[in-house]
Amino acid sequence: MSKFVVSARKYRPATFDEVIGQDHVAKTLKNALIGDKLAHAFLFCGPRGVGKTTCARILAKVINCENKINGVDPCNECGSCKSFSDSASFNIIELDAASNNSVEAIRTLIEQVRFQPQQGSHKVFIIDEVHMLSTAAFNAFLKTLEEPPPYAIFILATTEKHKILPTILSRCQIFDFKRIQISHIIQQLEHICKAENRTAEPEALQMIAQKADGAMRDALSIFDKIASASNDNITYHEVITQLNVLDYDYFFKMTDYLLREDFSQILLTLDDVMKQGFEVDLFIQGMSEHMRNLMVCRHPETLSILEISEGAMKRYHDQSMICTNSFLLSALNLLNQCDMSLSTASNKRLYAEIALSKICYLNRALEADLIPQSAGAEKKTLIASVSQANVSNSEALQAPTSNTNTAIEEEQTPEKSRPTSLNISEDIKILVEEPTSQHTSLPSAFEALSPVEPIVEKIELIPTSEPSVSTYPISSSEATPKVSIPKSKPNATPAVKSVSSLSSLDSIMNTVKAEEQAKKEARKSMSIELVEKIWMDYFDKNESSSVKVAMKNSFRTLVGLTITVQVGSENGRNVILQEDRLKDQLREQLGAEDLILDVVVDKSLFPEVEQEKPKTLYNNREKYELMNNKNSQLSELRIRFDLKIDK
Ligand SMILES: [Zn+2]
Structure with a gap:
């Protein structure tokens, strides 16, 4: 049989100092041992694999040791310690309540409590997964738990403390075991690597520790699995493959x-x-x-x-x-x-x-947000609310900023009082998904105004009788005066900032549109002459006769981005449509990626194409003559074998 021992058992801590990540538990237990104030019932709670059973075993071993070191560590030499190390001690009794949750199982345990330990001073009963005990079993256990004989110590362990009856909880000293920190797990893994003469990439151990989710036993199981799959070096790649984790x-x-x-x-x-x-x-x-x-x-x-x-x-x-x-x-x-x-x-x-x-397109949206023109919808609202204010009261519009140097900073900051903007710090702007219908409150509109150049000076009221003047028409039916901002001061950017609404995606689309427009303008000038030249070049270089025939028998016209090719037959249409390279060359050389090649059949344009159509062969003689025209040896064959053509 293999002598392999899993790391979780091989490297199980033997003293309280070796227990990882549960210093608070180890410290309390050590103090209780030194002061000889050990309780007779403990409840160890906490997630799986964090050291509950380990601590219980260390406690059992230490209290039975005949020559304790410093009062808290087992000597590992005395008879009791040796029998513990060989797992042959009668002083530790473990019961898995998950599989033995009946009253009978508890009664058997209580029977064992009645017998004094043969060797050593204490008997330690560890009941794992104690929350699984039936109510009847719990009740049968209560009396023993409250007044056990002096040599008996009960350690109940559970992952689900809330399922334990209050009557049990009140009889136990409760210890909450913590999830083990990733850095502690990594330390232990490094220690084991060293002991096993292995090397491991830091990222590999990091990933194992993360996957273990605070449980050392899980970490060690994963480690064993990967160690057996890889050579002496444990790599990050090996770990993510074994754990089926997506590479970061x-x-x-x-x-x-x-x-x-x-x-x-x-x-x-x-x-x-x-x-x-x-x-x-x-x-x-x-x-x-x-x-x-x-x-x-x-x-x-x-x-x-x-x-x-x-x-x-x-x-x-x-x-x-x-x-x-x-x-x-x-x-x-x-x-x-x-x-x-x-x-x-x-x-x-x-x-x-x-x-x-x-x-x-987030960065673009954030940038576009700085350009007032693109913030269409938001701006309308803002202007509407400003115009609703008493514009003549210019004193009220003096922005209340004490430091004029902050003016530029404010330009890049969303207005603070907007309810929808989430303001983390001065230079942070968040795009939030929200309906665009929310109106800017009046004070915030004022806050957004530059203190140096109050925007209101640039706003002129336009009588409602002139409906079409507004640069930013206000769509709402409210009787708000329409306003426009004169563009006479191009360098005086209005200090209006707003939070974009991504659901509308308006600002992004505007920039994308502008970009596409620029691209369109930058295109090489498309002309039918250029189309004809590319067409003929392709015709000259092409070697397929069917393509040549189809291309020859066609007319081209250019309207916008569409080249319409008129051909005389369905066959010719299919041939041209299959010429992907022709389309590619036209698009490439005309600089128009979205060029459309429309091929239409117009039989009236090419009456001769119809006539060129091969004649239908009706009888065997006609077939023979056609074949003979192609290969004259056929007639020789016919004569030599003295064959006759069917009528
Ligand atoms: Zn000992």
């Missing part, structure tokens, strides 16, 4: 693409993730966590709460430096909303793609 590299890549607005790569990366069998939900949650880590990384004082390895820390820090707080917060917001809606979504992938596309 994907989150870095995705964030890069989002910042670069590389939408095609975003879709491909998501596709790649899904192809590897990972759920969309997990990816979105991972992205949220990544954004959160980036945000934490931006401030040196919050670095300590980031539980990641040194190498990853550098990477996070580098990426966080190219993000703005506004971007990170808005992205987190969008990811969070996506995560919430994913549970009910029928097409999760689409939801994720929508969220990612929004984040993709």
Whole structure:
């Protein structure tokens, strides 16, 4: 039989000092041992695998040891210690209440309590998963628990303290075991690596510790599994493959693409993730966590709460430096909303793609938000509310800012009193999903005005009888005076800032539209002459006769972005439509990606095409003659074998 012992058993702590992450429990128990004030019943609560049974065993071993070291550590030499180490001690009795929850099981245990220990001073009864005991079993146990013989110590362990009856709780000294911190788990794993003569990448141990979720036993089980699968070196890659965890590299890549607005790569990366069998939900949650880590990384004082390895820390820090707080917060917001809606979504992938596309254009939206023209809807509201105020009262419009140097800063800050804006710090702006109908309150509109150049001076009232003058027509039916801002002072940017509404996506669309417009204008001038030239070039270089015939028998016209090709037959149409290279060359050389090649059949234009159609062969003689025309040896064959043609 194999001598392999799992790490969880091999490296089980033998003294209180070796217990990891439960210093508060170890300290109390040690003090009780030194002061000889040990209670007779304990309740150890806490998550699985954090050291409850270990502590119970150490306690049992120490109190029975004949030569305690410093009063708290077992000597490991006396008879009692040796029998404990060999798991042969009669002084420790363990009962798994999950499988022995009946009254009978408890009665058997109570029987054992009645006998004094043969060796050593105490008998320790450990009842694991004690919350699984039936009510009858609990009640049978109560009397013994309250007044046990002096040599008996009960240690009840549970992961679910709330399920324990209050009558039991009041009879026990309760210890709450904590989840073990990731850094402590890593330390222990490093220690084991050293003892086992293995090496491990820091990221690998980090990932194991994270996956263990605060339970040392889980961490060690994972470690054993991966150690047996890999050689002497445990790599991060091996760990994520074994644990089926998504490589954090994907989150870095995705964030890069989002910042670069590389939408095609975003879709491909998501596709790649899904192809590897990972759920969309997990990816979105991972992205949220990544954004959160980036945000934490931006401030040196919050670095300590980031539980990641040194190498990853550098990477996070580098990426966080190219993000703005506004971007990170808005992205987190969008990811969070996506995560919430994913549970009910029928097409999760689409939801994720929508969220990612929004984040993709986030920086643009945030920038566009600084340009007053693009903040259409918001501006209308603002101007409307300003005009509703008593404009003649100019004193009221003196902005109440004491320091004029802050004017520029204010320009980049959303107005503070807007109810929908979430203001974290002065330079942070968050895009929130919200209906656009909310009106800016009056005071906030004033607050947004520049103290140096009150915007109101630029607002002139236009009589309501002139309906079409307004630059920003106010759509609401309210009888508000319409106003316009003269554009005579181009450098005097109105100090109006607003929070975009992503649901409308207006500002983003405006910039995208403007960009597309510029692209259109920058296109090479398209002319039918150029089309003809490309057409003929392609015709000359093409070697397929059918393509040549089809191309020759056609007329081209150009209207806007559409080239209409008129051909004489359906066959010719199909041939031209199949020429993808022709389309590509036209698009490329005309500089128009969205060029349309429309091929239409007009038989009247090419009457001769119809005539060229091969004659239908009706009988065998006609067939033979056609074949003979193609290959004259056929007639020789016919003569040599003296064959006759069927009539
Ligand atoms: Zn001993």
